[in-house]
Amino acid sequence: MLLANILGKTHTWIMTHPEAELNFREKEDYFHSLSRYKSGEPLPYVLGWWEFFGRRFNINESVLIPRPETEHIVEHAIRFLLANPSKRSALDIGTGSGCIAVTLLDEFEDLQITATDISYSALKLARDNAVKFGVESRLRLSQMDLTIAITGLFDLIFANLPYIPTASLENLKVARNEPLIALNxxxxxxxxxxxxxxxxxxxxxxEGCALLELEAGTGERVLEVARADIAKADFRLIQDLAGHDRVLAIEYDES
Ligand SMILES: C[S@@+](CC[C@H](N)C(=O)[O-])C[C@H]1O[C@@H](n2cnc3c(N)ncnc32)[C@H](O)[C@@H]1O
Known part of the structure; x- marks a missing residue:
């Protein structure tokens, strides 16, 4: 992957061209990337990109590496948007690289999203990704704590907020490599x-819908809190491919 990235070729090309030679610059780049990788830096940061929902997003050390389990939010958001063609305003809280918001904007050309993050460098990267996919005119980015300065109503709200207990962080390898603000x-x-x-x-x-990504094993506790805070809504826990509760879907019917 490192070689393919540096040469701008596919993996298949790398495997089928053992005779190809690297020039001086390519060798330098390759050994530099390799030493970053060998020193424990996650591959997506070394590559500078990672795939999410079939798209290649720019990634750097200021954001969480997009995870496959987060694709469940996208799948359920797509289902909601297809079933409700008049509902086209969304709010993304803790957008990070913008992977969820930009994917949905790319899927639905009449969708408008407001996205927040507490990290300015994450928002800068989300902006780059929006530009990369040509959706920046429909993405409003704001730096803030959660939704503190947000006014107005949204048809769809989604969030993959940090959900690792502080005390568990010091034993986790991810916490050494990915930003604490995205995990804690x-x-x-x-x-x-x-x-x-x-x-x-x-x-x-x-009749709007909120989708929140959860840490495996916290579904029932979050459900209890949600039921106490939100009247007149349907709550559903959605499982990931490993069978863990991964997303809480809230379908609001307060009118
Ligand atoms: C788990 S990451 C998810 C990023 C991205 N949405 C994804 O799914 O890959 C959580 C994000 O929430 C942001 N964040 C943390 N605390 C926040 C807060 N109080 N208000 C807004 N965003 C916050 C972090 O900077 C980080 O980008």
Missing amino acids: GGEDGLSLIKQLLKDIPRLLVP
């Missing part, structure tokens, strides 16, 4: 998710 979910891991749940009634339209 406070004492019980649910601190940001709980804050957001309180805000959903203020931000979601009647």
